[in-house]
Amino acid sequence: MLTKIGPRRARQTSSAVAGDGGWILAAETQDLASAAAIGFALFVLALVARSAVPTNRRPQSLNHMQSSRVILGSRTNVMPSRHQYLVTAILLLSLLSCSQPGHPHRTSATLPHQLDLLRPLHEQLGPPRPGDWLLSHDEPGQTFAEWRARSPIMARGKRRSIYIQPIGAFTKSERRIVELTSEFMQCYFQRPVYFLPDLPEERIPEEARRVHPSWGDQQILTTYVLHEVLAPSLPDDAAALIAFTATDLWPGDNWNYVFGQASLRARVGVWSIHRNGDPTASEAAFRLCLLRTCKTATHETGHMFSMAHCTAYECNMCGSNNRDESDRHPLPCCPECVAKICHATDSEPLPRFEALAAFCKTHGLGKAETFYKKSIDALRH
Ligand SMILES: [Zn+2]
Numbered sequence: 413m414l415t416k417i418g419p420r421r422a423r424q425t426s427s428a429v430a431g432d433g434g435w436i437l438a439a440e441t442q443d444l445a446s447a448a449a450i451g452f453a454l455f456v457l458a459l460v461a462r463s464a465v466p467t468n469r470r471p472q473s474l475n476h477m478q479s480s481r482v483i484l485g486s487r488t489n490v491m492p493s494r495h496q497y498l499v500t501a502i503l504l505l506s507l508l509s510c511s512q513p514g515h516p517h518r519t520s521a522t523l524p525h526q527l528d529l530l531r532p533l534h535e536q537l538g539p540p541r542p543g544d545w546l547l548s549h550d551e552p553g554q555t556f557a558e559w560r561a562r563s564p565i566m567a568r569g570k571r572r573s574i575y576i577q578p579i580g581a582f583t584k585s586e587r588r589i590v591e592l593t594s595e596f597m598q599c600y601f602q603r604p605v606y607f608l609p610d611l612p613e614e615r616i617p618e619e620a621r622r623v624h625p626s627w628g629d630q631q632i633l634t635t636y637v638l639h640e641v642l643a644p645s646l647p648d649d650a651a652a653l654i655a656f657t658a659t660d661l662w663p664g665d666n667w668n669y670v671f672g673q674a675s676l677r678a679r680v681g682v683w684s685i686h687r688n689g690d691p692t693a694s695e696a697a698f699r700l701c702l703l704r705t706c707k708t709a710t711h712e713t714g715h716m717f718s719m720a721h722c723t724a725y726e727c728n729m730c731g732s733n734n735r736d737e738s739d740r741h742p743l744p745c746c747p748e749c750v751a752k753i754c755h756a757t758d759s760e761p762l763p764r765f766e767a768l769a770a771f772c773k774t775h776g777l778g779k780a781e782t783f784y785k786k787s788i789d790a791l792r793h
């Protein structure tokens with residue numbers, strides 16, 4: 413059976429590889445570290461204030477008003493030193509930077525209303541057909557609220573950029589598909605997208621490559637790319653690093669191939685153009701290849717922002733077991749998934765839809781363009 417990997421399997425694969433558990437732990441301990449820093453800062457601030465009270469006038473016990481009066485009334489002896497001011501300033505800055513991740517998102521207040529305006533445009537996901545993803549994968553779906561409750565990976569703060577790592581050779585048309593896909597990703601995630609220098613396929617060792625036993629296709633092992641190529645070279649400002657190749661992919665034993673695979677926590681992913689058709693065959697074939705590649709690239713990058721498969725609507729984040737099912741799913745996301753993307757990337761739905769509609773118009777993706785225009789109209793009225 414032709415198969416495509418999903419987040420459940422991706423998690424299992426990741427957890428089997430040494431080091432992934434550490435990444436998850438590191439992500440979860442960020443909040444604890446922030447809380448500890450705030451606690452420590454408050455403690456040292458209290459010490460600074462206390463040391464500002466002259467020893468010879470510090471009573472055994474002072475209430476708040478007495479303490480204030482003593483400090484304000486003994487200017488010469490109680491003014492904090494420059495060093496104390498410096499320490500205080502540094503700690504306040506630490507407090508501010510530590511508290512940023514917990515700040516209310518600027519779109520949070522308006523997102524629920526905008527979701528309600530968009531919902532009537534979207535088709536609920538019907539029962540799975542024979543061979544579909546949900547017939548063989550028991551997945552519960554994930555609302556915007558459930559996603560937020562999981563402390564998802566986001567493209568905010570220091571890590572705001574998306575990087576693409578090309579692997580292996582590309583024809584001129586394939587290279588054009590990659591470039592256009594990067595432009596689409598920039599519209600889709602409202603984040604800058606940068607290319608890293610090409611990596612020759614020879615850099616992938618023999619044990620991470622194979623010829624498919626039945627079809628004879630050259631294939632690259634996704635788990636090697638994720639853990640040995642991408643994770644060690646994740647740039648400091650990368651919200652996500654995703655490899656792109658024209659060679660077919662497979663994720664390990666018992667799998668024939670995958671369109672792509674991404675980690676839900678480690679900010680790395682890989683996808684292939686290999687099964688997206690020949691972009692040189694005709695203009696229509698080029699557009700189909702572009703559409704499929706944009707779908708896979710944004711679907712996998714969505715996983716990298718901790719988005720699980722969608723089971724509520726026809727949506728780009730639905731799981732796909734084969735080419736037919738993948739082609740049936742739309743390029744646009746449902747309202748729940750749009751909310752996740754906007755929250756993860758600190759962006760507003762309306763300018764995002766406008767950028768996406770403009771891209772689709774320029775590159776002949778008419779069905780998606782129409783849908784994005786309807787979304788724009790729904791938000792404006
Ligand atoms: Zn998926």
Ligand SMILES: [Zn+2]
Nearest residue numbers: 722727746749
């Ligand atoms: Zn969705």
